Amino acid sequence: MDRRLFLGFTASAAVTAASGSLLSVASATASGRYTARNPLLLNKNENPLGMSSRAIEAAKKALSIGHRYAGDYVTVLAEELALNEALKPQNIGVCNGSTRIIDAVIQNQANKNATIVAPAITYDQAQEATVNWNMAYQAIPMLADFKMDIAAMEIASLKIDGAVLVYLVSPNNPTGRLTPSNSIMAWIKRAPDNVFFLIDEAYHELVSDPLYKSAVSLVKGGYKNLVVTRTFSKIYAMAGMRIGYGIAHAEVMSEIKRYYASWNVNIVAAITASASLKDHAFFKKSFDENQTTKQMVYKTMNKLGLKCIPSEGNFILHEIGMDLKPYQRAMSERHILVGRDRGTGQRWNRLSMGTVEEMTYFIDQFQRLHS
Ligand SMILES: Cc1ncc(COP(=O)(O)O)c(C=O)c1O
Numbered sequence: 001m002d003r004r005l006f007l008g009f010t011a012s013a014a015v016t017a018a019s020g021s022l023l024s025v026a027s028a029t030a031s032g033r034y035t036a037r038n039p040l041l042l043n044k045n046e047n048p049l050g051m052s053s054r055a056i057e058a059a060k061k062a063l064s065i066g067h068r069y070a071g072d073y074v075t076v077l078a079e080e081l082a083l084n085e086a087l088k089p090q091n092i093g094v095c096n097g098s099t100r101i102i103d104a105v106i107q108n109q110a111n112k113n114a115t116i117v118a119p120a121i122t123y124d125q126a127q128e129a130t131v132n133w134n135m136a137y138q139a140i141p142m143l144a145d146f147k148m149d150i151a152a153m154e155i156a157s158l159k160i161d162g163a164v165l166v167y168l169v170s171p172n173n174p175t176g177r178l179t180p181s182n183s184i185m186a187w188i189k190r191a192p193d194n195v196f197f198l199i200d201e202a203y204h205e206l207v208s209d210p211l212y213k214s215a216v217s218l219v220k221g222g223y224k225n226l227v228v229t230r231t232f233s234k235i236y237a238m239a240g241m242r243i244g245y246g247i248a249h250a251e252v253m254s255e256i257k258r259y260y261a262s263w264n265v266n267i268v269a270a271i272t273a274s275a276s277l278k279d280h281a282f283f284k285k286s287f288d289e290n291q292t293t294k295q296m297v298y299k300t301m302n303k304l305g306l307k308c309i310p311s312e313g314n315f316i317l318h319e320i321g322m323d324l325k326p327y328q329r330a331m332s333e334r335h336i337l338v339g340r341d342r343g344t345g346q347r348w349n350r351l352s353m354g355t356v357e358e359m360t361y362f363i364d365q366f367q368r369l370h371s
Helices: 003-008 012-019 022-031 053-063 071-084 098-110 125-133 150-158 181-190 216-220 250-259 267-277 280-303 324-333 356-369
Strands: 092-095 115-119 137-140 164-169 195-200 226-231 244-248 315-319 348-352
Touching (some): 053 267, 071 092, 071 244, 092 098, 092 250, 098 125, 098 164, 098 195, 098 226, 098 244, 098 250, 115 125, 115 150, 137 150, 150 181, 181 195, 181 216, 216 226, 216 244, 226 250, 244 250, 280 315, 280 356, 324 348, 324 356
Parallel strands (some): 115 137, 164 195, 195 226
Antiparallel strands (some): 092 244, 315 348
16 A cells, blocks of 8 residues: 555544645545455446435335246336336336347347357357357448448448348447447347347446437337347446346247246345336436446546546546556555456557546546656
């Protein structure tokens, strides 16, 4: 532990007197809270606010019927989700996290001997699944601005004989970048019959770009060549509860449902998800806090001359001004866990957003590291 960090562990009043800065006050207060066993987690794109009080209340009540199967509550949730999207419950598949439905779509395509086409830098779930299901995987390089190269992906898909599964995370993880929705939608509309799309919208609710459009509009338009996946893990802060869902044409959804058990969702998660859907105040708070903390990080990195990729998720891919390993080590010594290597280059890191207080601490420590 270096001396400056050690100062962070001494009485906050002394630090305040020494620096007089608000940042130091917050940092000193926060620093005592984080330990090697209880570090600040800025590494997994979780929602730092924790579940809303309404969600926690609903979860507690749900425990009293934990001896029942979840069926009816999952049906209610599917109806609510369908209503929100002006679709039918038959268009919705609720699962034990969106990962489960992503896997179901991939298994379905593995049975068709599909090759997966995905951008070179993306969430690794599909690539991992290819190992389990022995599928070919083509990673297509991104454009210089970290957007997906839709034209190159389309050309690659056209060269493949047989089934193709295109996996697009929108906005993407770990870049946070949006690829223009119109170019994605136009491709889905003109794709030949052998090409199927898995559109992962895990960060959909956090997007602020007015030009963004969800691919769900294509499901509404009757397209049968896509499944859209969403999750309660991000804006609703329910990552550990494990609940997510897919949206597709009813015929497609009934085929995908053959790949997971209808009772795979637990009753507490289903009831809590229903309560969360109605908690508009928490939804707004999650959205607003994420916007605020991203601005804090952009400002800091800008001041230090380090580049950030503009993010529409709850994380930012940014330059760290040093190699990743020593950076991770230095932050870990300060009891902060930052992202792992995600193939984005040695001097870059994906940072998940914490609360304003947590990011104040992070920023103070980051600046000290670079002073
Ligand atoms: C793009 C993307 N898809 C899916 C997931 C997993 O979501 P879930 O918790 O619903 O399984 C994540 C989690 O970080 C993600 O980033």
